[in-house]
Amino acid sequence: MFSQTVEYALRAVVYLAAEAPAARTTAQMAETTKVPKDYLAKIVQGLARAGLVRTQRGVGGGVVLAKDPAAVTILDVVNAVEPIRRITACPLGLKAHGVRLCPLHKRMDNALAAVEEAFRATTLAEVLAEPTDSVPLCDGPRPERLTVRGKGAG
Amino acid sequence: MFSQTVEYALRAVVYLAAEAPAARTTAQMAETTKVPKDYLAKIVQGLARAGLVRTQRGVGGGVVLAKDPAAVTILDVVNAVEPIRRITACPLGLKAHGVRLCPLHKRMDNALAAVEEAFRATTLAEVLAEPTDSVPLCDGPRPERLTVRGKGAG
Numbered sequence: 001m002f003s004q005t006v007e008y009a010l011r012a013v014v015y016l017a018a019e020a021p022a023a024r025t026t027a028q029m030a031e032t033t034k035v036p037k038d039y040l041a042k043i044v045q046g047l048a049r050a051g052l053v054r055t056q057r058g059v060g061g062g063v064v065l066a067k068d069p070a071a072v073t074i075l076d077v078v079n080a081v082e083p084i085r086r087i088t089a090c091p092l093g094l095k096a097h098g099v100r101l102c103p104l105h106k107r108m109d110n111a112l113a114a115v116e117e118a119f120r121a122t123t124l125a126e127v128l129a130e131p132t133d134s135v136p137l138c139d140g141p142r143p144e145r146l147t148v149r150g151k152g153a154g
Numbered sequence: 155m156f157s158q159t160v161e162y163a164l165r166a167v168v169y170l171a172a173e174a175p176a177a178r179t180t181a182q183m184a185e186t187t188k189v190p191k192d193y194l195a196k197i198v199q200g201l202a203r204a205g206l207v208r209t210q211r212g213v214g215g216g217v218v219l220a221k222d223p224a225a226v227t228i229l230d231v232v233n234a235v236e237p238i239r240r241i242t243a244c245p246l247g248l249k250a251h252g253v254r255l256c257p258l259h260k261r262m263d264n265a266l267a268a269v270e271e272a273f274r275a276t277t278l279a280e281v282l283a284e285p286t287d288s289v290p291l292c293d294g295p296r297p298e299r300l301t302v303r304g305k306g307a308g
Contacts, residue, residue: 002266107272108164
């Protein structure tokens with residue numbers, strides 16, 4: 001139900017959060033996140049437009065997370081690339097349903113609300129700080145770099 | 155986040171549930187559900203493959219709900235046309251994540267689980283029986299036909 005774009009954007013941002021405040025080239029991002037480079041470039045554009053990442057020029061340049069990982073939620077990332085569209089009006093355009101969704105669309109909207117809620121409740125910092133054997137994007141033990149600022153084993 | 159296919163399939167099945175046990179032609183279905191006829195034909199094929207509807211030939215023929223509306227959940231319909239794919243293995247193919255999702259994919263899977271749960275908890279009969287000013291698929295007061303067998307004002 002989550003598109004490839006959403007999956008890739010989350011990988012990209014989790015990677016940048018782990019590397020923050022350092023910038024990473026799209027080549028580095030693509031390698032770790034296993035996202036095709038062209039696809040990744042488009043996603044980075046979307047994330048930049050939403051103010052989640054910015055591009056730095058020069059030596060050590062590349063893409064960098066524009067905010068504190070503790071201030072960015074999964075929902076922020078999803079909404080930056082493919083907004084969750086709540087059902088606010090009858091999709092059939094029925095006049096009588098304009099102000100009040102029918103039980104079918106109310107149920108569908110409730111499910112969307114549950115997803116929003118779950119994604120709003122989790123920050124990138126939490127994703128990275130959670131003690132687990134499976135470190136996001138990393139096949140093996142938690143490396144020194146793949147930690148959140150001021151947290152982790154590093 | 156729900157595709158057009160899912161939205162259309164739900165409209166089609168809610169309509170057939172309301173008309174059950176009568177069959178309805180795809181032309182009738184298309185008109186009420188406002189789903190393009192060709193698109194609807196494909197969706198009906200998917201619903202038939204999943205055993206949710208069947209096609210009757212002859213006079214009074216058409217598409218008919220194959221089960222009791224109280225025995226069909228929203229999840230059944232969604233999974234018939236576009237299954238909710240839970241995240242059971244690491245999408246990056248990382249070996250270390252094979253058995254245990256990382257916190258990112260665990261969060262995403264939790265959101266999918268919440269949607270599944272919400273959709274599994276609601277039957278077509280419940281959608282149609284819920285007292286509301288907005289009757290599914292119907293612009294105006296609840297018509298005599300648009301009720302569930304044995305329920306409603308009819």
